[in-house]
Amino acid sequence: MLLKETLYxxxxxxxxxxxxxxxxxxxxxxxxxxxxxxxxxRGRTKNHLGSMYxxxxxxxxxxxGGLAAMQLIRDEKADVSLxxxxxxxxxxxxxxxxxxxxxxxxxxxxxxxxxAVATGERENMxxxxxxxxxxxxxxxxxxxxxxxxxxxxKSKSSSG
Numbered sequence: 001m002l003l004k005e006t007l008y009x010x011x012x013x014x015x016x017x018x019x020x021x022x023x024x025x026x027x028x029x030x031x032x033x034x035x036x037x038x039x040x041x042r043g044r045t046k047n048h049l050g051s052m053y054x055x056x057x058x059x060x061x062x063x064x065g066g067l068a069a070m071q072l073i074r075d076e077k078a079d080v081s082l083x084x085x086x087x088x089x090x091x092x093x094x095x096x097x098x099x100x101x102x103x104x105x106x107x108x109x110x111x112x113x114x115x116a117v118a119t120g121e122r123e124n125m126x127x128x129x130x131x132x133x134x135x136x137x138x139x140x141x142x143x144x145x146x147x148x149x150x151x152x153x154k155s156k157s158s159s160g
Contacts (some may be wrong), residue, residue: 039059121152
């Protein structure tokens with residue numbers, strides 16, 4: 001676990017998006033190319049069948065793609081706003097233990113950040129998040145989620 005990044009994520013959740021904090025995610029890996037976020041399977045994240053609830057899976061996908069983008073925006077020292085425009089998911093197996101959400105689109109996200117800064121226009125790109133349950137299924141995906149990341153350079157307001 002990356003303690004500094006996890007504390008940042010939990011703090012952001014506490015102050016900005018309480019559902020993030022509620023799920024207690026941890027950042028397992030964060031590099032220029034890859035982000036891995038883990039959400040534990042526990043009472044708060046389980047559904048009535050004992051597997052991870054759809055909403056918790058959506059939060060994990062959001063975090064893996066969003067944290068990767070936020071890190072690259074910081075690296076580029078870009079003043080860019082980030083939102084997700086849409087979400088598509090294929091659920092392949094029941095996630096019956098802690099889920100690791102993996103985004104390996106770092107190079108493409110960096111290019112997107114640079115395009116958003118250069119054009120000043122809204123730039124969109126689909127990021128793929130693969131959800132895995134390593135303790136039970138190894139590297140086999142339990143879900144594949146595609147989210148459209150939408151970035152735009154923030155406009156500078158003039159005082160007047």
